Amino acid sequence: MTTDTESLPRTSLWSANFQLYLGARSTSMLGDAMLPVALSVGVLAAGYGIAGVGYALGAWMGALAACMLIGGVLADRLGPRRLMVFADLVRLVVQAGMAFAFVVGVPSLWLILVLQACSGVATALFQPGVASMVPKVADDVQRANGVLRIAEALAGVLGPALGGVLVSVFGPGTVFGIYAATYGISAGCLMALRIAPAPAERTAQSYRSQLVEGWRDFRSRAWLWGVISIWLVYGSLVPGVALPVVAGIVTGDDGSTGLGIGMAAFGAGGVLGGWVAMRTKPLRPLASGAIGWALFCLYPVVPVLRPGVPLLCVGWLLAGAGLAYWQVIWATTVQTKIPGELLNRVYAYDVCGSLVALTLGRLLAGPLTGLFGASNLMLISTAFGLLCTGALLAAPAIRRLERVN
Missing domain, CATH: 1.20.1250.20 (MFS general substrate transporter like domains)
Known part of the structure; x- marks a missing residue:
């Protein structure tokens, strides 16, 4: 590199x-x-x-x-x-x-x-x-x-x-x-x-030529644009929709204190997920990182079960750990697979995709809640999250990508 x-x-x-x-x-x-x-x-x-x-x-x-x-x-x-x-x-x-x-x-x-x-x-x-x-x-x-x-x-x-x-x-x-x-x-x-x-x-180089060069490199890597394409659906319908909706569910059941404790557990999960990612070197990082996508699906589904604050914390701890594990694996893969002279531009396309997905999800949260109801929407969100996880594992370019030693 x-x-x-x-x-x-x-x-x-x-x-x-x-x-x-x-x-x-x-x-x-x-x-x-x-x-x-x-x-x-x-x-x-x-x-x-x-x-x-x-x-x-x-x-x-x-x-x-x-x-x-x-x-x-x-x-x-x-x-x-x-x-x-x-x-x-x-x-x-x-x-x-x-x-x-x-x-x-x-x-x-x-x-x-x-x-x-x-x-x-x-x-x-x-x-x-x-x-x-x-x-x-x-x-x-x-x-x-x-x-x-x-x-x-x-x-x-x-x-x-x-x-x-x-x-x-x-x-x-x-x-x-x-x-x-x-x-x-x-x-x-x-x-x-x-x-x-x-x-x-x-x-x-001109600004335009550098921008085009970054796009060509982005487009040439099937694993990269594949993950971003799937994330546009996952990010919109799972974290994008879930973040505002579950706040209303949890606050209604357990009050603002329950929401605060749950979010603290989610943050603690981020520490756990980062710690685990530091100590694992999976041969196929993106396939391993799909575990994080699946675990984050606990975030929308657990509040629907009305489990009480202790079990909510357990579920959100695992969800936070899954998201953090994926973020470390993904960042490492991008940083070690993309040539340094292109990395800033390619990463900018990555961030733009994430922003679009999360923004779209927040815009859809209100109308979809009105259409399906908060609990049903979170079940739909969970189903889409698991489907996207399956799509991530089904794509050969993503599943077979090996780490840089």
């Missing part, structure tokens, strides 16, 4: 480079997990209602989706670290602006939307480099992805709780200030990495 930059010699997973990269990702992921709480409370307190919260989150997501492919090309042209540092600094300024706006008064909705859209654009510039940086800072890519997934799961558990406490005591402005600071820490860690700069000659 070729890369557009080469790290200095590394002797173990816990090299100085990987520790810095882990520090960068952990702090920014913790801040990202705090954002929905701060943004929701701040927008509601400003009097813009639930619709305002949706507009604010939608402005971020829409900008992210619209600019992701641009970010992939720029990461290959300029080098991922340079673009990631720039994106972090932009997000630091944007979220500091949010903090200032909430501290001095009540910001207008249009200002919130503009700032969140700018944050979404910066995230689109940052995200493609996430995949290509891992092989540069760690020799054991799969173990590194496992550690990063565990850090993400922990951030997903701690971030909302921490954000909720801070916003209730100090207000949303303080949380946005802390959120901005996480990007400053991330940028500092990334700048401290000891990796060589990207070759300057690569920028001689």
